[in-house]
Amino acid sequence: SLTAGIVGLPNVGKSTLFNAITKAGAEMANYPFATIDPNVGMVEVPDKRLDRIQELIPAKKVVPTTFEFTDIAGIVKGASKGEGLGNKFLENIRQVDAIVHVVRAFDDDNITHVSGKIDPVDDIETINLELGMSDLEAVDKRLAKVAKVAKGNDKEAKAELAVLEKIKPVLEAGGSVRTIEFNEDEQKIVKGLFLLTSKPILYVANIAEDDMADPESSKYFDVIESYAKKEGAEAIAVAAEAEEEIAQLDDAEKADFLEAEGVEEPGLNRLIRASYHLLGLETFFTAGGKETKAWTYRAGTKAPQAAGIIHSDFERGFIRAEVMAFDDLDQYESEAAVKEAGRLRIEGKDYVMQDGDIVEFRFNV
Numbered sequence: 458s459l460t461a462g463i464v465g466l467p468n469v470g471k472s473t474l475f476n477a478i479t480k481a482g483a484e485m486a487n488y489p490f491a492t493i494d495p496n497v498g499m500v501e502v503p504d505k506r507l508d509r510i511q512e513l514i515p516a517k518k519v520v521p522t523t524f525e526f527t528d529i530a531g532i533v534k535g536a537s538k539g540e541g542l543g544n545k546f547l548e549n550i551r552q553v554d555a556i557v558h559v560v561r562a563f564d565d566d567n568i569t570h571v572s573g574k575i576d577p578v579d580d581i582e583t584i585n586l587e588l589g590m591s592d593l594e595a596v597d598k599r600l601a602k603v604a605k606v607a608k609g610n611d612k613e614a615k616a617e618l619a620v621l622e623k624i625k626p627v628l629e630a631g632g633s634v635r636t637i638e639f640n641e642d643e644q645k646i647v648k649g650l651f652l653l654t655s656k657p658i659l660y661v662a663n664i665a666e667d668d669m670a671d672p673e674s675s676k677y678f679d680v681i682e683s684y685a686k687k688e689g690a691e692a693i694a695v696a697a698e699a700e701e702e703i704a705q706l707d708d709a710e711k712a713d714f715l716e717a718e719g720v721e722e723p724g725l726n727r728l729i730r731a732s733y734h735l736l737g738l739e740t741f742f743t744a745g746g747k748e749t750k751a752w753t754y755r756a757g758t759k760a761p762q763a764a765g766i767i768h769s770d771f772e773r774g775f776i777r778a779e780v781m782a783f784d785d786l787d788q789y790e791s792e793a794a795v796k797e798a799g800r801l802r803i804e805g806k807d808y809v810m811q812d813g814d815i816v817e818f819r820f821n822v
């Protein structure tokens with residue numbers, strides 16, 4: 458399954474955020490990862506659509522979907538030059554499918570900052586530079602190999618060489634691969650290079666609790682947001698310490714806390730959803746009967762493979778999918794009314810799943 462890795466300089470609030478995530482997840486019945494790997498946390502994807510479906514098509518149980526976060530602790534500065542620990546840090550990042558980059562955006566004289574000042578852009582660049590240096594090394598190695606082959610008439614090698622030569626100067630200038638524009642063919646080649654700075658990234662500003670209600674008022678969030686925009690990435694603000702407290706409250710206490718803070722929902726929820734989309738994940742639903750359930754699939758998945766996520770028999774014996782969009786159910790308020798409006802669809806094996814589809818699969822056993 459896909460996982461988002463939490464990265465950041467020491468003392469910026471990574472563990473606090475990870476704890477908030479795992480505490481929110483610890484309520485879940487039995488999540489198997491807790492005992493296997495303390496650095497991996499499962500989290501439920503908060504989705505208000507589930508409540509609405511339950512209201513309209515009541516089921517005995519409602520089951521949200523989940524995905525994984527990985528806490529990537531370890532040294533940062535000098536990682537690309539270091540042996541051992543540094544390599545391990547980079548290797549751990551290589552394993553994740555998307556990067557959640559936590560940046561300190563709160564003042565607190567009691568908490569030491571590794572470089573002695575709060576400068577979010579400097580912090581971000583410190584890490585991105587280490588990742589970029591590691592990528593540059595990988596690109597140079599690959600270049601040496603591919604250049605030889607490309608001297609012949611090998612088309613593939615020539616194409617890869619061109620991509621590597623496009624990437625190299627950007628890395629040399631301290632930039633990230635994700636800032637480069639590639640066409641579709643180039644993108645395939647880039648994917649195969651497994652570079653750290655080509656992974657999708659989300660910047661998380663760890664803001665002061667006082668700024669929770671209005672993150673835009675945080676002077677630090679503003680610069681982080683502009684930095685992200687330049688990279689074509691997203692930035693969100695979360696007050697990690699407050700989120701850790703919120704995650705431990707029951708629903709009633711949570712509502713009180715949020716009201717007192719003047720916020721609509723925990724920042725953690727926004728972080729979870731943004732990370733889910735960053736990973737290219739989407740949700741379909743099965744509704745009614747024993748349980749109404751949210752299921753995770755990768756964007757672009759076709760109906761039979763989506764059926765296979767529920768059970769391999771569903772994929773093997775796939776006949777068709779009966780689909781209604783969540784928005785249609787929301788509007789017409791019952792399956793019968795959706796059908797009457799001509800909005801209940803029969804889809805075949807080439808149908809590409811859409812986020813929010815409510816599906817019943819038909820299959821041969």
Ligand code: GDP
Binds near residue numbers: 467469568
């Ligand atoms: P990590 O090294 O990045 O994992 O950072 P930690 O999560 O261990 O946090 C470092 C210190 O900063 C701890 O003492 C936290 O309690 C504190 N901290 C984390 N988030 C916040 C925050 O939002 N505001 C304040 N004032 N302190 C925080």
